[in-house]
Amino acid sequence: MQKTQATRPFSEIDGPRGRPFVGLAPDFLRDPISVLTEGFERYGDLVAYPFGPRRGPLRNVVVAAYHPDAVQFVLTETERTIGRGPSSTRVLGEMIGSNLMTTDGAEWRRQRRTLQPLFTPRRVAHYTELMHREAERIATEDVPGPGSEVDLHLLMLRYSLRMVGAALFSSNIDHIGPELHQLIPLTNDLIIARTTTPVRLPLGVPTRSNRRFERVHRQLYSLIDRIIAQRDGHPADEERDDILTRLRTARDPETGDGLSSQEIRDQTLLMMMAGHETTATALTFALHQLGRYQDIQDAVAGDGTDGTDGAGGTDPVSVVDHAQRRDTLTRATLLETMRLHPPVYMTEHAATEDIELGGHHIPAGTALFLSPWVTHRHPDFWPDAERFDPTRFLGAQDRHRYAYLPFGGGPHVCIGEHFALLAATVLLSTLLRHYRITVSSSEIAIQQTGNLRPDEPVLATLHPR
Numbered sequence: 001m002q003k004t005q006a007t008r009p010f011s012e013i014d015g016p017r018g019r020p021f022v023g024l025a026p027d028f029l030r031d032p033i034s035v036l037t038e039g040f041e042r043y044g045d046l047v048a049y050p051f052g053p054r055r056g057p058l059r060n061v062v063v064a065a066y067h068p069d070a071v072q073f074v075l076t077e078t079e080r081t082i083g084r085g086p087s088s089t090r091v092l093g094e095m096i097g098s099n100l101m102t103t104d105g106a107e108w109r110r111q112r113r114t115l116q117p118l119f120t121p122r123r124v125a126h127y128t129e130l131m132h133r134e135a136e137r138i139a140t141e142d143v144p145g146p147g148s149e150v151d152l153h154l155l156m157l158r159y160s161l162r163m164v165g166a167a168l169f170s171s172n173i174d175h176i177g178p179e180l181h182q183l184i185p186l187t188n189d190l191i192i193a194r195t196t197t198p199v200r201l202p203l204g205v206p207t208r209s210n211r212r213f214e215r216v217h218r219q220l221y222s223l224i225d226r227i228i229a230q231r232d233g234h235p236a237d238e239e240r241d242d243i244l245t246r247l248r249t250a251r252d253p254e255t256g257d258g259l260s261s262q263e264i265r266d267q268t269l270l271m272m273m274a275g276h277e278t279t280a281t282a283l284t285f286a287l288h289q290l291g292r293y294q295d296i297q298d299a300v301a302g303d304g305t306d307g308t309d310g311a312g313g314t315d316p317v318s319v320v321d322h323a324q325r326r327d328t329l330t331r332a333t334l335l336e337t338m339r340l341h342p343p344v345y346m347t348e349h350a351a352t353e354d355i356e357l358g359g360h361h362i363p364a365g366t367a368l369f370l371s372p373w374v375t376h377r378h379p380d381f382w383p384d385a386e387r388f389d390p391t392r393f394l395g396a397q398d399r400h401r402y403a404y405l406p407f408g409g410g411p412h413v414c415i416g417e418h419f420a421l422l423a424a425t426v427l428l429s430t431l432l433r434h435y436r437i438t439v440s441s442s443e444i445a446i447q448q449t450g451n452l453r454p455d456e457p458v459l460a461t462l463h464p465r
C-alpha cells in the first residue's frame, strides 16, 4: 500500500458503538438495511461497524464504503488487494460446492474464463425467443382470468424458474418450484447462521445445526441431479443448445481443459439459485412500481408499440426486437427499480493486504461491505433519490460509473447481468402489452435474509388492455 501523509488510522473511522461484546451483530441480523442506512446518514461515506468487541484480540470491525470512489476501489481491486468475504464464501462453498461464487484467485479465473463466453450479450440474445415464449405462457396460461387478482411475486418466480429451466436444461422444471422456493430461504438462513456463529464446528460434528445444514445441502444436490437426469433421460428431437450442453463442451481458452461433471453440477446449481430469485424480485418490484404510477405504466406499455420507444424507431416493434435495444423506457424502468430495490442489497469483501480506503488505512484481513441499497440513494449522485423516475436511465448519463452497482462490478461482476436484464425486459413488455396492472398496497414489506425479497404476497389485479 502507498501510504500518503494524509492517511488516517483505522481507529479514526467513525461508526456506531453497538452493544458491549457483540457490537451491532444482533441489530444487523434483524434489520441490515436499517443498520447500513442509519450508519451512512450519521457517519457518512465510510463507516466502522463493530460486530464484536471494538478492541482486543476478539476485535471484529467491518468497514462499509458507500461513496462511489471507494466502491470503485473495492470492486476494481478485487483479485488484487481485495478478495471475497472469507467466512461467508467458505460457508457458501460448503453448501453449494466449488463454483464462480465460492472461489477466487487462479481457480476462479479458470472457471470464469471457461464460462464467460456463454454469457456475452450476443450469446445471450439467442435466448430472447425462448424468453418471449415463456413470458407469453405466463400472460395467457398462468393469469387466472380477466380482472383476476394475482400474487406478482409468485407469478414472477414461476416465469424466472421456467426461463432458467429452459435456458439451462431445455426442460420444463415447474415441478421443482415448490421445493426450490422452500429451499432458497432455508439455505440463506442456514448460511447466515453458520457464517455468524462465534464457534463454527466442522460439518462432520453431528450437532443439530450441522445436521440441518447437511440435510439441506443433500436436498439441493438431489434436486439438481434429478433435473439433469430427467433432461438427459429424454432424447431431444434436435441438438440442444442449452447452457448445460455448452458447459459440457466448454473449454478453458488458455489450457483447453473442460469442466468435470462435479463442476458442472456445482455451476448449474449456482446459476439456478443465483439467477432465478434475483430476476423474479427485480420484476416483482418493477411491476409493483408500475402499478403505483399508472402514467409511467402506460408509457412503458406503449414503449416499442407506437414508435416512441426512445430508440428513434417509428414503427411498432415486436417484443423480441424491442428487447435487443438498449435505450428504451422498459429497460430504464428495470434499472430504476433495481436502483431503489437492488435484489442484492449488500456484498461482502475483505482486504487481503493493507490498503487505503476513503483516506483511511485498512489493515489486511478487514471485512468490507458495499451496499447498492445505500449508494443508490447517495444524495450527491441521486437527486431526489427516493423518487421513482426511470428517465434517469434514458439518454446520455454522466454520473459516476460506480454510483450504480446492482450487478456488482470489476472482475467479479455478475456473469448473468445481460441474461437477467433481457429476460426481465421481455417479461415486462409482454405482460404490459396484455394487461394494465393495479396494485392493492403501495408498499411491499421486505425480507432481508440473504437477498432482498417480498415478505408477503404482492397482490395485484391484471386488467386486459
Ligand code: HEM
Pocket (backbone or CB within 6 Å): 100, 101, 112, 270, 271, 272, 274, 275, 276, 278, 279, 282, 342, 343, 344, 347, 348, 405, 406, 407, 408, 409, 411, 412, 413, 414, 415, 416, 417, 419, 420, 421
Ligand atoms: C436481477 C438479477 C441479478 C442480480 C441483481 C444479480 C446480482 C449479482 C451481484 C451483485 C453479483 C456480485 C456479487 C459479489 O460481488 O459478491 C453477482 C454475481 C454473480 N451472479 Fe448475478 N445477479 C442477477 C442474475 C444472475 C443470473 C441470471 C445469473 C446466472 C445465470 C447470475 C449468476 C451470477 C454469478 C455466477 C455470479 C458470480 C460471478 C463471479 O464472481 O465471477 N446472476 N450477481
